[in-house]
Amino acid sequence: MYVGIDVGTSMVKAAAFDSTGRELAIESRSVGLTLHGGVVEQDMEEVYAAVVDVLDSLTAQVPEPVELAGLTGQGDGVWLVDAQGRPVRAAASWMDGRAHELVDRWLADGTFETVFRRTGSAMFPGCPGPLLAWLESHEPKALDAAAAALYCKDMVFHRLTGAGPTTDVSDASMPFLDPRTRSYDNRVVELLGLTHRRGLLAPVSDPVATAPALGEGLAAGTRLANGPYDLPACALGAGVTSPGDGLLIVGTCLASLVATTDLDLTGEPAGLYISTDRPGHWLRAMPAMVGTAALDWVLSTTGVRHEEVDGLLADTPPGAHGVRVLPYFAPSGERAPFVEPRLRAELTGVSLESTRADLVRATCEGIGYAARHCLAAAGLTGTLAVCGGGTRSPAWMRLLADVLGRPLRVVEGEVGARGAVLAAAERYGEPLDAEAWTRPTAVVEPDAARAAYYAEGYEEHLTRLTAARARARA
Template identity: 85%
Template sequence: MYIGIDVGTSTVKAAAFDDTGRELAVEAHPVALSLHTGHVEQDMEEVYTAVLEVLNALTSRIPHPVDLAGLTGQGDGVWLVDKDGRPVRPAASWMDGRAHELLDQWLADGTFETVFRRTGSAMFPGCPGPLLAWFDRYEPASLDAAATALYCKDMVFRRLTGAPVTTDVSDASMPFLDPRTRTYDNRVVELLGLTHRRGLLPPIGDPITTAEAHEGLPPGTRIANGPYDLPSCALGTGVTAPGDGLLIVGTCLASLVATTDLDLKGEAAGLYISTDRPGHWLRAMPAMVGTAALDWVLSTTGVHHDEVDALLAETPPGANGVRVLPYFAPSGERAPFVEPRLRAELTGVSLESTKADLIRATCEGIGFAARHCLEAAGLTGTLAVCGGGTRSPAWMRLLADVLGRPLRVVEGEVGARGAVLAAAERFGVDLDVAAWTEPTAVVEPDAARAAYYRDAYDDHLARLAQARHRART
C-alpha cells in the first residue's frame, strides 16, 4: 500500500493506492480559514491534528503494510515555527492580502520587476517575500521568536518525522530561488529588505526519511516530503513532457505547462516552479480564485453544488448577457498578471436574469480566466484537468468549449497520487507511471460552441483591460 498526504487549504486528505495506482480509500478532514480585514490565517495545530486524524483513519481502514508515503500541501504563505517545529503564531495563508501596500510599492519602484527577472517569480501579497517583509515591519516579535519560515508541508513533515528542517526546490521557487542555480538569490533577499532575516529561510534539500516511532504512520514507513500541491498534481496527471499542460480547477485556478525553456524576459507574471529534474520547470499561472468564486455565487444565490449541472443546461452560452469577471480574492489577482486591487465584476444583470444565468456566467468567467493563463504559460500540447470542479460533467463540457481543446480529465486525489510518485522516484521504487496517471475521461469540445466562445473570450479580455485600468485609478 502507498499513501499520499495532501494538506490542502480547506481540506486535509490522505489517500491509499495499490501498486497499480488504483485508489483504495480516502480520508478527509476540513480545516478552517480565519478571515479578518484582509488577513487570512490558519491554526497550525488544527492543520497538524487533521493530518493525524486522516492518517489514523486511513491506516485503520486498510490494515496493510505501508510501503511508502508521500507528502504534499498548499504552497506559499508563511508558517513560522520555533527550533522544535512548533508554531510561533498562526500561519499566514497564500490567500492573505495584508502585504498589498508593500507590493504596490515594489510594483511602482521596480523591485517587483527586478525580482522576476532574477527568479522568474511574480510576487503577490500572499507569497513569502511580501509577507516576511510585512511581519518584519509590523510584527517583528513573531520573526524574532521564529527559527524558520516554513511552508505548510514542511511544517507537517517536521512534526511527523522529527527530521531536520528543510524544504524542496518547488516550494522555494517563490520568490527567493534562482531557478538556474537552484539556490537562494541573496540579492533578492536584500531587495526585499530581509537580509537580516536570511536565517529564517529553510535549507533546500531532498527530504526523505523513515518513520520509526513517529505519529500517524506505522513504524518503518518510508516517507518523502514534497513537491508542493501544484507540481504534485502535474506528476499525478502525467504532465512532464514540454508543452503539455494541466488545469487545476480547485480553490486556486492553477494553470501549469511543462517546459525546458527558462524565459525571464517575458511578462512579469506567474512563476517558474523548479522540479526534481534540473533543467525542467513548470511555467505556472496560478490564478487566485477558482471554485471559490463559484462557491461564493452558489452561497449568495442559495444554490447547492448538486444543482449546478442542471442549471448550466437551463441557459445558453453567453448566459443571456450576464458576464462575470471572477476576481473575487481579497488580494486581487496574481496570474497571468499581478493586480492587487482588482475585484470581481458582475454585469448585464436585469430583473429577467435567473440563477442559472449567474451560475453559467460565473463558470464561463472562470473558463476565460483559465484560457488566459494557459495561453500565457505557453500551452502547445495536451491538456489535463483535475480538481474539485471535475465532479461537474456539465462544467467540464463548458470548459472544453471555452478552451477549444480536448480535456484529459483525471479524477480522484491527484495531488496525493503525485506525492506518492515523487516519493517513489526519490526512493528508487519502480512504479508504472502511465498506469498511475491514466485519465478517467476525455472531454471533446463542441465545434459550434467553441467558435462562439472564441469571440466571447475577446470580449472578456476587453472588459478585463477596463477593470484593470479602474483598479489602478
C-alpha cells in the same frame, strides 16, 4: 500500500493506493480559514491534527502496512515555527492580502520586476517575500521567536518525522530561488529587506527530503518524502511531464501549468517557474487566485447547492443571457497571468429577469476565460489534462472544453496525493509504473459551434479585463 497526503487550504486528504495506482481508500477532514480585513490565516495545530486524524482513519481501513508515504500541500504563505516545529503564530495563508501595499510599492519602484528577472517569480501579497517583510515591520517579535519560516507541507513533515526544517525546490521557487542554480538568491533576499532574516529560510533539499515517521498517523519507521507542493504534485499525478503539455487544476486556486525546458524571464512578469525534481525542467505556472472559490461564493450567495450546478448549466444558454462575471474574488487581487493586487470581481449585465442559472453559468464561463488566459500565457502547445474538485461536474467540464476550445484529459481522484506518492517512489527507488498511475479517466471533446462562440467571448473578456485593471489602478 502507498499513501499520499495532501494538506490543502480548506481540506486535508490522505489516499491509499496499491502498486498499480488503484485508489484503495480516501479520508478527508476540513480545516478552517480565518478571514478579516484582508488577513487570511490558519491554525497550524488544527491543520496538523487533521493530518494525524486522516492518517489514523485511513490506515485503520486498509490492513496492509504502508510501504512508503509522500507528502504534498498548499504552497506560499508563511508558517512560522520554533525549534520544536511548534507554531509561533497563526499561519499566514497564500490568500492573505495584508502585504498588498508592499507589492504596490515594489511594482512602482522596480523591485518586483527585478525579482522576476532573477527568479522567474512574480510576487503577490500572499507569498513569503511580502509576508515576511510585512511581519518584519508589524510583528518583528514573531520573527524573533521563530526558528524557521516554512511552507505548509514542511511544517507537517517537521512534526511527523522530527527532522530539521527543510523545504524542496518547488516550494522554494516563490520567491527566493534562482531557478538556474536551484539555491536561494541572496540578492533577492536583500532587495526585500530580509537579509538579517535569511536564517529563517529553510534549507532546500534537492532532491526532496526523506525521513522515517515518528509514529503519529503513520507507523513508526514508515518512509516519508517531503514534496513537491500541490501544484507540481498534481502535474506528476496527471502525467504532465513532457514539454508543451499542460494541466489545469480546477480547485480553490485555478492553476494552469505547462511543462517546459525553456526558462524565459522576459515578457510581462507574472506567475512563476516552478523548479522540478529534474534540473533543466520547469513548470511554467499561472496560478490564478480564485477557482472553485469563486463559484462557491456565488452558490452560497444565491442559495444554490453544489449538486444543482449541472442542472442549472443546462437551464441557460452559452452567454448566460448577457450576464458576465470577471471572477477576481480574492482579497489580495490577482497574481496570474498578471499581478493586480487591487483587482476585484465584477458582475455585469444583470437585470430583474436574470436567473440563478444565468449567474452560475456566467461564473463558470468567467472562470473558463481566466483559465484560457493563463494557459495561453504559460505557453500551452500540447495536450491538456484537468483535475480538481471542478471535475466532479460533467456539465462544467463540457463548458470548459468549449471555452478552452480543446479536448480535456480528465484525471479524477486524489491527483495531488497520487503525485506525492510518485515523487516519493522516485526518491526511494520504488519501481512504480507512472503511465498506469496517471492514465486519464475520460476525454471531453469541445463542440465546434460552441467553441467558436466562446472564442469571441474570450476576446470580449479580455477587453472587460483591461478596463477593470485600469480602474483598479486609478
